[in-house]
Amino acid sequence: MPDKPNEKQAEGIVAFLNAEEMHKLDRIVLLSRYVVEGNLAGAHRSPLKGASSEFSDHKMYGFGDDPKHVDWKVLGRTDRYYVKRYQDETNLRVYIVLDRSNSMNYGSGGVTKYAFACRLAAALAYVVIKARDSVGLFLFSDKIDVEMEPRHSLNHLNNMLKSLQRKGPAATTQVAETLHQIAGSVHKRGLIIVISDLLDNEHEINLALAHFRKRLHDVIVFHVLDPAELELNFNKGYEFEDLETLERVTADPRALAKEYQKVFGEFLEQYRRACEGLKVDYRLVRTDQTSETYVRAYLEERRRLSK
């Protein structure tokens, strides 16, 4: 698998997942923790009443109701006509919101955060497609660069991943503003997967996540970070250059590491607390692991918790 998604040797899903990885991902599903609004019958709970086998409630029989749904046992006890209603089931609409700002282009171990984020997105999208759910894409930097409506075909998945390949990291980032924009554009309840390093104003970003929750979306935040960003484990002094602002600062990481970790820990803690309060599934993802293994571990845990 190439480190950078825009390499030309392979395109589409095969550029991100090999056969073995796809085989392993075949058996797991991504479930929403909340009710979602799909457009097809599926395995996920819908806010609408439908024809599934799962009983929902009773209602007074009215004109137009199918007499076969009259609950005869209730009629016998109460001498009133009630009909039984069942929970509707629909498919899941998953939106992958992926950050392509220049800060995502950083990678200390040969894999940039953007490359890792693309693989993560590919693995998740593949799982969604295999579960016959729909997956869409928002690729953003300081604005929405690519927007693809959710669909559930493999062709769509391939097209989506090609877009990721074509668009490398660029420009500065406006995470919060863009997330607000995305939240406003998604009307039906679905699953929003945010993949970003969240290197922006954390308060604004938390507000944007709250915006998603207000629209009753199930939100997962994958906070992609390089190990060096976490630890600042350099062994000599450097002149650090900000990838987005191109600002520079000379520092000795050996002397700064402790304070840096403290500051960075506080930064992460703000996201963790905010997401906990918003019931957003917040996950810290290090780029020094394989995306497929991580996705399986994550989905396994999610499946276990949803039972």
Place this chain on the structure above:
Amino acid sequence: MFSLLAPQFLIAGVALLIPLVLHLIQSSRTVRLPFSTIRFLKLAAKRSSRRIKLEHFLLWLLRTLLLAALVLAFAMPMIRTREFRNFLGRAARDIAIVVDASYSMGYKTGGKNVWTEATELAAEIIAGLSEQDRFCLYLARNQVTPVYEQLTGGKERETAGTRLKGHKLGYESSQLAPAVMAAVKTLEQEQRRTEREIHIISDTHALPWERFQKENQGAPAPGAPKTAAAPEPGDRSPPPPAPAGTSANLWDPSLINDRTTCFVTLLGSPAPENATPVDIALEPQLITPDTAPRLTVRLARTGPPQDTTATVFVDDKEVTRRSTLVGDRGELKLMLPPMGNGTHVVRVETPEDSLTADNAFHFLVRARQKLPVLCVGSKEDTFFLRAALAAAVGGVSPIDVKYIQPDRLAEEQLQNFVCIFLCNVLPLPGQDIVSVERYIRTGGLAVIFPGDGAKAADYGVWSCLPGTPNAIAEIPTLERKRLLTWDKPQHPMLVALKEGGAVPALAVKRCLHCSGFNEKAATLISTGAGDPFLITCPFGRGETFLFTVSANRSWSDFPLSPFFLPILHQLVQYAAGAGAFLPSLWTADALPLQEYLPEATRESVLKDPEGNTVSVRSAMVDGQTVLHAEGLTVPGIYTLSSPQDPTLRPALALNMPRAESNLTPIRPEAIAPLLGLKNLVVTTSRDELLRKLDEFRIGKTLGEQLLWLALLLALAESFYANWLLRRRARLADQLNIEASGKIVRPE
């Protein structure tokens, strides 16, 4: 008192800038590294800048202190503070002691001579050493005499005084510089000790210090003082010993490092006085029993001018005395009474003073009744010669002539004759030639007359001739009339003849032609037209005279001339004066015996003035036995005896060179520029030296302690720097991130 033993290492103090420079270089040579965001870096830097500065300062301080400790350790600071005597203790030290053992150290002040004071002081210095200290001890004589050549300590400290007292004061001059250099080399054999002392104990005599000045100036070392004190070149004295100041022991202050302190102690009187007979001269050279010799005594004095009396003893009986005012130098002329036939022991004495060793000057006077002369040749050839030599001057002939045929030459003891005449005796057997040449070399005089018996080639085997005769020339009749001319009228042999004033004329029929004259040869008389008539040439300590005409009438009418007899008599007189006998010699370590005592054989016994037998070493040189007497260092009369004649006969009169007798003192302030040493302490008394030693030996170098401190600082720096590097905790561990990416905060 604080001092540095090796301050040159302070130059390494520049290294203290290294940590700062490295820090600056490191700061300016950072590599650019793209990073996702510097927001947190800036925030962290802002929060921890004070802490980082403090850490950097502590690291810089540790590293600078480490380097400073190392630099100081190598510079070896020495703290000598009386207040901290008990705390500081005393460093172990190596000391070298050089004691002047020249005879001027025999100068008495207050009933004790300087030598005794010096040896007691040396013993006291050694006794004051601690158990860890070590010492070596040298005596500065004409040659360096080691008492303890290697660094030693322990029980030797107790016996050093006794061992030192076992060394007697000699009759030599001293050379301090070689002894000090020998001591320095001994100290240099041990590099471990940090402190060293060199003690030079001498009198106030300036002479031994002159060597330091000369060698400091890079001048070639002069010979031993004997050479300086040796008589004029005309005097026949034993060759001086090889100069002791070789390149190996030339004074070189650069060999003495800054850790070494030199203590010079000048004992004795600061203004010594001394009078001594320096040399004598006897006239005439030929002394007969009825001659009253004229004696000239040269005197020297140190101190203010004063009347000095010289008393002359002949065979231990006072014969005359005379006084004169002597300043720096003086001279006395005395008339000795006529002495009987034989060798007489004569002594000139000055009054007893503080330095008694040089008060007497010994010499021998040999009075001869007749002068033994050997005449070799046939009766015909020596006819005129015999007549001339037998002729009486004033009634009795002073010459005792012995005639022998040439074939009897080997049987004669040639050294018994003052002069040998060889008349037409060539060619001679090789053994006889060797015998004659040895006789001349040891101070004899040979007069050679050619003759018809020898061809020109027969002269070629002789090496003592003034030139190489190449032909016997027949003079044409018309050219035979010749006038003799005095080519060297100032020659001692011709001086008396010239006074006659008459111009001699000769008829020369035949003469010897010479070519290739020896460079030392001189024509005394010539026969006009540049033809030599009498040629002379020194050979060894003797001389050869060669006439170019024969001693009979066949070659010229010289035997019939009125000049024949006076020339021959003058030759004998000259031979008697210029003979091998010398009134006195200078003391020496070795003396070629046969050169000065031709009568000595291997069986002879030579005894010094104290009655000890002098060692005589024999060696074969060019097939001949050469005798060398060794250790002729005691001044006085040496006697010789042989198995055939066991009577002890005075043979040699030896005197020590008198340069040491000039006791001109040196000022203590003049020592420092002479030695050119940085750490020098000059004292003038025992008490002053011991007091300064007591002050000097307080304390020790802090080099070792500073090295330990440097080690501790190095460890501290290492631990601190590593702690700074390794103290970083891992944020991932603190956050407790699960495999699914969930952050589980610890309670």
